Amino acid sequence: MIDFNKEYDIENEEALAKFAAQLATQIKAPFIIYLKGELGAGKTTLTRYFLKALGYEGSVRSPTFTLIEPYEINGQKLFHVDLYRLHSPEEIEFMGLRDYFTDDVIGLIEWPERAEGLLPSPDLVCQITIQGTRRLIRLHTAKNT
């Protein structure tokens, strides 16, 4: 069981894959995960292993330009969002982003800081810090972060 208010020292990418897979088994919709951390921290990589663990077999592209990528895996709807290239808050309104997150959806949102106050609040915040090939993952469930 992953504790949603703990820190995890992740040794390598393989360990991250296990972590993401475990996370995937513990999460049920509606659920919003904020993925924080610098460029290359592993936010997309975590998402990729998370989707794979749920049974997704296709390729997971980083939605850097599309901002949002929808998935439906064995009946479970998910949205992978990456707001790094968000130009303005209006873009969020224009996309109707909030409307995507209905009760039957799991959302994984990279760079949520880019749209502070315009997103649904997170059920879990996952802050990833790079330490060579290790990653420190701090989890917390506090709202409004």
Ligand SMILES: Nc1ncnc2c1ncn2[C@@H]1O[C@H](COP(=O)(O)OP(=O)(O)OP(=O)(O)O)[C@@H](O)[C@H]1O
């Ligand atoms: N322990 C590890 N956990 C995760 N990724 C790792 C690890 N070690 C090495 N990597 C590599 O680090 C890179 C992480 O890139 P990724 O695209 O997932 O980062 P990101 O946080 O999504 O960045 P961005 O902000 O640009 O979207 C990948 O190339 C991955 O293979």
Ligand SMILES: [Mg+2]
């Ligand atoms: Mg990414």
